[in-house]
Amino acid sequence: MPAHRADPAEPDAVSPDTSFSKEPTSRRRFLGYLLAAPTLVAAAELGGGTGFGAPAANAAETGAGVPPSPQLADSYDLTDALVHAARPTANLITITLDENGHAHFELHRTEVGQGINTTVAMLIAEEMDLPLDHVHVTLADARPELMTNQLTGGSSSVSSIYYPVRTAAAIAKGKLLEAASLVLGEQANFLSSKLGVITSRAGRSVSYGDLATKAASDSTKQVEANLKAESDFAIVGKPTRRIDALDAVTGRKQFTTDLDVPGAKPTMVCRPPTINGTPQSVTNAEQVRRMPGITDVVTISSGVAVRGETYGQCIDAVNALDVKWSPGPVDGESDATVEQKLKDATPPAVIPPTPATKTLERQFTFAFVNGSALGVNAAIADVKPDSAEIWSTLKIPIAAQQNIAQALGMATNQVTVHVVSGGGSFGRALFHDAALEAAEISQKIGKPVRLMWHRADDCRQGRVHPMSVGTIRASFNGDVVSFEQHLASVRTDFSHGLGDAVSSTVARELPGVSYTVSEAIFALTTPSLYNFGITKTLLTETHQSPENNRPRGGFNTGSTRNVYSPDVVTTRELFVDELAEKMGMDPYDFRRKYVKNESLLKVLDKAAEVGGYGKSTPDGVGHGIALHHEYKQTMACFVELDCRPETVNRKVRDGVTGPRVTRGVLVTIPGHIVINPLGLEAMMQGGFIDGFAQALTASVHLNNGRIAEASWDNFFYCRQWNLPFEFTPVVLPAEESEIPAGAGEMGVAPSFAATACAYRAATGKTPTHFPINHNDPLPFEPYPHEPPLPPSPTNGLDYAY
Amino acid sequence: MPEHTFKLNGKPVTVDTEDNVRLLWVIRDLLGVTGPKYGCGINVCKACTCHINGKAFNPCSVQVSDVGPDDEITTIEGLADTVESDLHPMQEAWLDHDVVQCGYCQPGQIMAAVATVRKARDEGRELSDADIEGIRNVCRCGTYFRIREAIKDGATRM
Ligand code: FES
Ligand code: FES
Numbered sequence: 001m002p003a004h005r006a007d008p009a010e011p012d013a014v015s016p017d018t019s020f021s022k023e024p025t026s027r028r029r030f031l032g033y034l035l036a037a038p039t040l041v042a043a044a045e046l047g048g049g050t051g052f053g054a055p056a057a058n059a060a061e062t063g064a065g066v067p068p069s070p071q072l073a074d075s076y077d078l079t080d081a082l083v084h085a086a087r088p089t090a091n092l093i094t095i096t097l098d099e100n101g102h103a104h105f106e107l108h109r110t111e112v113g114q115g116i117n118t119t120v121a122m123l124i125a126e127e128m129d130l131p132l133d134h135v136h137v138t139l140a141d142a143r144p145e146l147m148t149n150q151l152t153g154g155s156s157s158v159s160s161i162y163y164p165v166r167t168a169a170a171i172a173k174g175k176l177l178e179a180a181s182l183v184l185g186e187q188a189n190f191l192s193s194k195l196g197v198i199t200s201r202a203g204r205s206v207s208y209g210d211l212a213t214k215a216a217s218d219s220t221k222q223v224e225a226n227l228k229a230e231s232d233f234a235i236v237g238k239p240t241r242r243i244d245a246l247d248a249v250t251g252r253k254q255f256t257t258d259l260d261v262p263g264a265k266p267t268m269v270c271r272p273p274t275i276n277g278t279p280q281s282v283t284n285a286e287q288v289r290r291m292p293g294i295t296d297v298v299t300i301s302s303g304v305a306v307r308g309e310t311y312g313q314c315i316d317a318v319n320a321l322d323v324k325w326s327p328g329p330v331d332g333e334s335d336a337t338v339e340q341k342l343k344d345a346t347p348p349a350v351i352p353p354t355p356a357t358k359t360l361e362r363q364f365t366f367a368f369v370n371g372s373a374l375g376v377n378a379a380i381a382d383v384k385p386d387s388a389e390i391w392s393t394l395k396i397p398i399a400a401q402q403n404i405a406q407a408l409g410m411a412t413n414q415v416t417v418h419v420v421s422g423g424g425s426f427g428r429a430l431f432h433d434a435a436l437e438a439a440e441i442s443q444k445i446g447k448p449v450r451l452m453w454h455r456a457d458d459c460r461q462g463r464v465h466p467m468s469v470g471t472i473r474a475s476f477n478g479d480v481v482s483f484e485q486h487l488a489s490v491r492t493d494f495s496h497g498l499g500d501a502v503s504s505t506v507a508r509e510l511p512g513v514s515y516t517v518s519e520a521i522f523a524l525t526t527p528s529l530y531n532f533g534i535t536k537t538l539l540t541e542t543h544q545s546p547e548n549n550r551p552r553g554g555f556n557t558g559s560t561r562n563v564y565s566p567d568v569v570t571t572r573e574l575f576v577d578e579l580a581e582k583m584g585m586d587p588y589d590f591r592r593k594y595v596k597n598e599s600l601l602k603v604l605d606k607a608a609e610v611g612g613y614g615k616s617t618p619d620g621v622g623h624g625i626a627l628h629h630e631y632k633q634t635m636a637c638f639v640e641l642d643c644r645p646e647t648v649n650r651k652v653r654d655g656v657t658g659p660r661v662t663r664g665v666l667v668t669i670p671g672h673i674v675i676n677p678l679g680l681e682a683m684m685q686g687g688f689i690d691g692f693a694q695a696l697t698a699s700v701h702l703n704n705g706r707i708a709e710a711s712w713d714n715f716f717y718c719r720q721w722n723l724p725f726e727f728t729p730v731v732l733p734a735e736e737s738e739i740p741a742g743a744g745e746m747g748v749a750p751s752f753a754a755t756a757c758a759y760r761a762a763t764g765k766t767p768t769h770f771p772i773n774h775n776d777p778l779p780f781e782p783y784p785h786e787p788p789l790p791p792s793p794t795n796g797l798d799y800a801y
Numbered sequence: 802m803p804e805h806t807f808k809l810n811g812k813p814v815t816v817d818t819e820d821n822v823r824l825l826w827v828i829r830d831l832l833g834v835t836g837p838k839y840g841c842g843i844n845v846c847k848a849c850t851c852h853i854n855g856k857a858f859n860p861c862s863v864q865v866s867d868v869g870p871d872d873e874i875t876t877i878e879g880l881a882d883t884v885e886s887d888l889h890p891m892q893e894a895w896l897d898h899d900v901v902q903c904g905y906c907q908p909g910q911i912m913a914a915v916a917t918v919r920k921a922r923d924e925g926r927e928l929s930d931a932d933i934e935g936i937r938n939v940c941r942c943g944t945y946f947r948i949r950e951a952i953k954d955g956a957t958r959m
Pocket of ligand 2: 113374423424901902903904905906907939940941942943944
């Protein structure tokens with residue numbers, strides 16, 4: 001099998017000198033602090049240390065056709081809004097040096113697999129001249145004073161903390177040099193620092209550990225930081241392995257349910273058959289409480305909780321409960337009723353057709369998609385009469401702290417919230433569903449609980465990417481003269497706070513622009529890419545009544561990885577292919593002609609070249625190519641899809657095969673320096689996989705308020721047998737921009753779109769529903785909804801290999 | 802309550818619990834060994850993959866009464882000891898290929914990888930792409946490409 005990773009030595013792969021020289025550091029001042037403490041402690045203001053004056057330079061305009069009308073995301077996008085949301089706080093992040101010369105940093109972002117711990121450690125090691133393994137990054141508890149800063153979402157973390165973390169680290173190193181100068185008797189500017197040791201010109205040296213107390217400050221004072229020039233970077237920009245990998249491969253890495261909190265026994269919840277149903281009565285609570293291992297049974301707002309010695313006994317107890325359920329808020333809804341509502345909510349075209357132009361209009365439906373990670377929703381809660389302690393994977397721990405305090409009838413400062421590394425997130429951990437539920441249970445029974453959702457709970461009552469209908473129209477003669485795209489979507493729940501951070505920042509940074517939360521996020525992520533004349537994009541949401549906005553009031557939705565973009569971009573790129581055909585051109589040549597700037601042209605050409613776009617393929621195999629711009633990344637994706645019967649009809653036990661992506665290429669021009677090329681490649685691979693899975697197989701089915709899926713053998717996310725034989729990530733030299741790009745979600749939309757385009761090329765059919773197999777007969781027998789959990793098998797040894 | 806004895810990572814252990822408690826919960830909840838992860842409880846996701854007498858299996862789907870004093874259960878924590886080293890060659894390959902993202906699936910992936918290589922060898926052949934495609938372990942982070950490379954590399958070191 002060919003290598004899947006770009007060779008860093010190849011000219012087109014990430015190279016460490018990517019645009020370093022372009023950083024306009026000369027006109028900036030970076031201010032931070034030394035704090036009074038027994039050892040050296042340096043700090044910086046989040047969002048401080050620099051002024052983001054100039055917006056990213058826009059790539060030179062290019063292409064034929066009529067320039068598009070400007071879209072908000074062309075000049076100010078979601079990354080800007082989230083970076084700016086991190087600005088207005090006077091609170092500090094601090095780096096502490098211990099007497100062994102090791103640096104410690106409590107990260108106010110949440111590690112969920114994206115590698116942010118490693119990225120931050122690299123920045124600190126770089127700026128302080130420390131070996132990477134002398135930097136220790138832990139996750140900070142909820143710090144209410146950080147407000148919108150303690151939020152991990154929208155792939156904005158690296159973009160937001162790049163300068164503040166470097167500022168604090170640079171101040172620490174400055175102070176170490178100063179202290180060393182006294183010890184070594186030479187001026188600081190004659191000293192050199194390397195791997196945690198400072199050496200004088202005379203060859204004498206002193207270690208950071210020996211300087212930790214000498215460099216301590218006895219007062220807190222503001223100082224100017226002297227940041228390294230990016231051209232001097234030795235660690236940042238080098239492919240670097242994850243710092244937590246050893247713990248993960250040895251089983252030492254702990255997730256929420258692995259934590260040993262005294263008395264926090266396994267706890268699960270018996271949940272309703274339909275989405276957000278509520279418990280009416282339980283006939284056999286006492287009987288169930290006497291089952292082996294069970295300690296408690298209690299009715300809560302979302303169901304009936306059981307606590308016991310093992311999760312296995314909790315599963316049996318949950319299934320033994322005889323609960324009468326009240327209907328949920330969406331019991332009357334099925335895939336078809338929701339689709340109809342979305343179509344009804346789609347407004348007529350606003351740009352009138354003219355007699356001189358032809359019009360093309362298309363509509364695509366995107367099914368609900370499960371957003372759960374492999375690590376199920378889980379939380380530990382220990383609620384006492386006057387205090388509470390919570391452990392969970394929380395990307396907005398402050399929101400969790402506030403809502404839990406409110407639910408418990410406590411003040412915010414009575415609730416301590418610990419953030420635990422997550423077993424994935426994909427947007428799910430923006431919410432604190434499990435933490436809130438665990439707190440309610442613990443308060444009701446007066447004991448600590450270790451709550452875990454069953455996989456079936458995650459599938460059926462967990463958050464989904466909302467169903468949507470994309471409608472798109474263009475008018476054209478020789479060129480495209482108008483282009484209008486509409487997305488009707490079931491309401492996305494932004495009540496977790498990310499949305500407020502974004503919309504209030506937009507209101508502050510862009511006076512005169514007024515958006516709801518969803519409109520703001522939609523507008524910030526939907527740029528124009530083509531010279532298609534008058535361009536309009538619009539979002540409408542259904543299921544928006546006040547009832548829907550109450551907790552458990554409607555569908556459980558969330559801004560699953562990449563929010564609106566997978567649906568928006570797939571609608572657009574598939575339509576562009578059809579438009580090309582109508583205008584008598586090949587999809588690739590058509591894009592070359594109409595893309596609006598040189599960056600798009602560059603990534604398009606690169607993807608076509610590396611993928612071998614247009615080379616002859618057997619019947620039933622097709623090539624697709626798609627473009628996107630988001631998170632400060634300009635991207636093109638190439639997909640080769642095999643739709644031949646021998647591939648489509650492969651049999652895998654309890655699995656779905658279907659068309660197979662045989663080769664993929666994802667090309668990006670990142671907005672600024674790439675801190676960890678290895679981490680970026682991992683994100684490109686993961687996003688690419690997510691994208692084609694959503695195009696081909698991954699969705700959930702809704703029938704009268706019930707979700708059919710309850711297992712990974714029902715929800716068809718990619719497995720080894722679906723994996724492309726070859727995937728090549730290509731990172732081109734960075735653009736001149738001041739903000740590093742986000743990577744966590746970047747690949748999803750372009751991969752989804754390119755796969756859809758490849759399907760059209762391979763089969764000659766334009767799909768109207770995604771994933772393409774969604775309306776096939778269900779390839780599995782759904783587990784019963786009552787009792788709620790699939791029974792635990794006993795025949796595991798029969799499958800031993 | 803009945804007593805159950807088996808070997809866990811080289812040491813005999815005894816627990817007092819009902820016969821039908823699945824081994825995953827005995828290992829995790831009663832014995833505090835948390836390397837094997839829960840991802841489904843129904844033998845689908847394979848996050849809990851361990852070895853029984855050297856073969857991969859899923860303890861979420863085996864009752865504790867179905868194992869006995871002679872059964873040797875190995876979790877990820879005990880894998881390196883089976884080759885009397887700090888790390889098993891497969892774990893080393895995993896590090897070299899920087900496979901891990903969130904890490905939740907990885908103990909199960911590594912245990913499955915080792916067993917897959919052994920099985921091919923026992924059948925007198927080398928590891929094939931089809932063997933790798935037969936591995937059912939879910940990785941929701943999408944580390945599958947690197948898993949493929951790491952297994953092949955790990956196999957050459959085993
Ligand atoms: S938890 Fe055992 S296979 Fe999923
Ligand atoms: S690394 Fe996260 S599920 Fe595999």
